[in-house]
Amino acid sequence: MQFKVITEDTFKIECDAIIVDIYEKTDKTTSVAAADAALDGAIGQLIESGEIKGKLGEVTLIHTLSKMKAQRLAVLGLGKKEDLTIDKVRGAVAGACRRLRKAGVKKAATVVLGTDADLNASEVAQATTEGAILGLYQFRKHISKEPDNPGIDEITIVASDKGQVADMQKAVEMGVIMAEAGCTARDMINEPGNQMTPSDMAAMALKVASDTGIEVTVYDKDWMEEMGMGGLLGVARGSAQPPKFIVLKYNGGGGKNVGLVGKGLTFDSGGISLKPSEKMEEMKGDMSGGAAVIAAMGAIARLKPKINVTGLVPATENMPGGAAQKPGDVLTPMNGKTVEVINTDAEGRLILADALCYANELKLAPVVDIATLTGACMITFGTICSGVFANNQDAADSLLKASKATGEKMWQLPMYDEYKEMIKSNVADIKNVGSRWGGAITAAQFLAEFVGDTPWVHIDIAGTFHVEKDDGYLVKGATGVSTRTLIEMVLSLA
Ligand code: BES
Ligand code: ZN
Ligand code: ZN
Numbered sequence: 001m002q003f004k005v006i007t008e009d010t011f012k013i014e015c016d017a018i019i020v021d022i023y024e025k026t027d028k029t030t031s032v033a034a035a036d037a038a039l040d041g042a043i044g045q046l047i048e049s050g051e052i053k054g055k056l057g058e059v060t061l062i063h064t065l066s067k068m069k070a071q072r073l074a075v076l077g078l079g080k081k082e083d084l085t086i087d088k089v090r091g092a093v094a095g096a097c098r099r100l101r102k103a104g105v106k107k108a109a110t111v112v113l114g115t116d117a118d119l120n121a122s123e124v125a126q127a128t129t130e131g132a133i134l135g136l137y138q139f140r141k142h143i144s145k146e147p148d149n150p151g152i153d154e155i156t157i158v159a160s161d162k163g164q165v166a167d168m169q170k171a172v173e174m175g176v177i178m179a180e181a182g183c184t185a186r187d188m189i190n191e192p193g194n195q196m197t198p199s200d201m202a203a204m205a206l207k208v209a210s211d212t213g214i215e216v217t218v219y220d221k222d223w224m225e226e227m228g229m230g231g232l233l234g235v236a237r238g239s240a241q242p243p244k245f246i247v248l249k250y251n252g253g254g255g256k257n258v259g260l261v262g263k264g265l266t267f268d269s270g271g272i273s274l275k276p277s278e279k280m281e282e283m284k285g286d287m288s289g290g291a292a293v294i295a296a297m298g299a300i301a302r303l304k305p306k307i308n309v310t311g312l313v314p315a316t317e318n319m320p321g322g323a324a325q326k327p328g329d330v331l332t333p334m335n336g337k338t339v340e341v342i343n344t345d346a347e348g349r350l351i352l353a354d355a356l357c358y359a360n361e362l363k364l365a366p367v368v369d370i371a372t373l374t375g376a377c378m379i380t381f382g383t384i385c386s387g388v389f390a391n392n393q394d395a396a397d398s399l400l401k402a403s404k405a406t407g408e409k410m411w412q413l414p415m416y417d418e419y420k421e422m423i424k425s426n427v428a429d430i431k432n433v434g435s436r437w438g439g440a441i442t443a444a445q446f447l448a449e450f451v452g453d454t455p456w457v458h459i460d461i462a463g464t465f466h467v468e469k470d471d472g473y474l475v476k477g478a479t480g481v482s483t484r485t486l487i488e489m490v491l492s493l494a
Helices: 030-038 042-048 086-102 121-135 162-190 198-212 221-227 230-236 280-285 288-303 348-361 375-381 393-406 439-448 483-493
Strands: 002-006 017-022 059-063 072-077 107-111 154-158 215-219 244-251 257-262 264-268 308-318 367-371 386-390 410-412 456-460
Touching (some): 002 162, 017 086, 042 072, 059 086, 086 107, 086 121, 121 154, 162 288, 162 483, 198 244, 198 264, 198 288, 198 308, 230 348, 264 288, 288 308, 348 367, 348 439, 375 439, 393 483
Parallel strands (some): 107 154, 257 308, 257 367
Antiparallel strands (some): 215 244, 386 456
């Protein structure tokens, strides 16, 4: 899809559809007033009859009957003017684009949405770009039938002020990189488990590397044994697929070396503590954290910030094969702490333990890990918001600030010492499961055992890694959540 930013009389632009914006319970916006004049009052009538209410995401398609160069006008509701945010623009654009695609639109144009609500034109340009790319995303790789519609291939953003164009163009470029990274993560996560094995994840990392010039090293089982990665090896025992430990390096200079660690569990059957079969297929997405890291690394390499970033992805399946680890087994991750495996389904923390130890050995700081870690986090936040946990408030704050910019909702939970008591074991230093209660926090406390004093933040995306239906810029299936926030955070640290 191509994006352009131009200044021109909106209604002289040749395209299949033009998007103008309207708010709830207000008079016509500048863009609607102009369109209404060009269409001899047609929009005014629709407002009067109550067909156009301006609710957030409402799309009314009007044929212009040659009164404009564009064949159709899409009046896009943005909700109450005083409540409008950049993230709402991102979502509304996505819905509007899907609607236009359904109508067969190939070339679309849009005014700078939210101008009457005083949103920043560059931020709107970026959000418009991201909303369009993320909202039009489809995963059709394994569908033989051709899509009904060709899809939108060009979007023109019409700026009202020539002086804004250069900045808006830069913002569009940023939006393209951000959104494409999100889609790369989604592609990996939506891929079935038999086609996104640990080796396939490694191949994806190598592909991202060859596209962008980052350094990628893929380590195998022998190396893990040398390193003493007892957690990752313990989980991998039950699977016929060889585990991989993927390291991605971006060298942008500057003093810092930030660590991004992603759970790369390419299929979580639960292992011997087998999961129920209902919805088990969703566990192909248990590598969402790893996908976010790989995709974010690619985007960071495209954006070239002055900072060093190292991505670590421990990748394995969790399967109940004959050699699988068993409840009651004791494992020893890299830092020598012994772990009693109470439940083989609490495997994410076992593979992350080694990756976090390795991050420490590389002296990465701060370290951010991303994982579909606990059903408990999903019970807390539903599918709306990801959980954040940290041993360092500065690190947490820079992540939370980044998440505000990207619209990926995140909320921090406490790490009181009392939760540590819940993972003490009778037979080893710690166990991999606490009690039934506070499961997202005890999981985070488990991870904290392997980060030492390094400033560290953990994001639990178990509830947010996929959605059941199209919703704004999220499309049924993988969300790619945290990819854009990781990029944003790294840029802010540079
Ligand atoms: N991958 C799951 C967590 C998960 C649940 C991700 C729902 C996405 C959606 C994780 O490995 C797991 O199975 N966790 C267990 C831990 C329990 C055994 C302590 C859980 O949350 O039930
Ligand atoms: Zn599990
Ligand atoms: Zn898992």
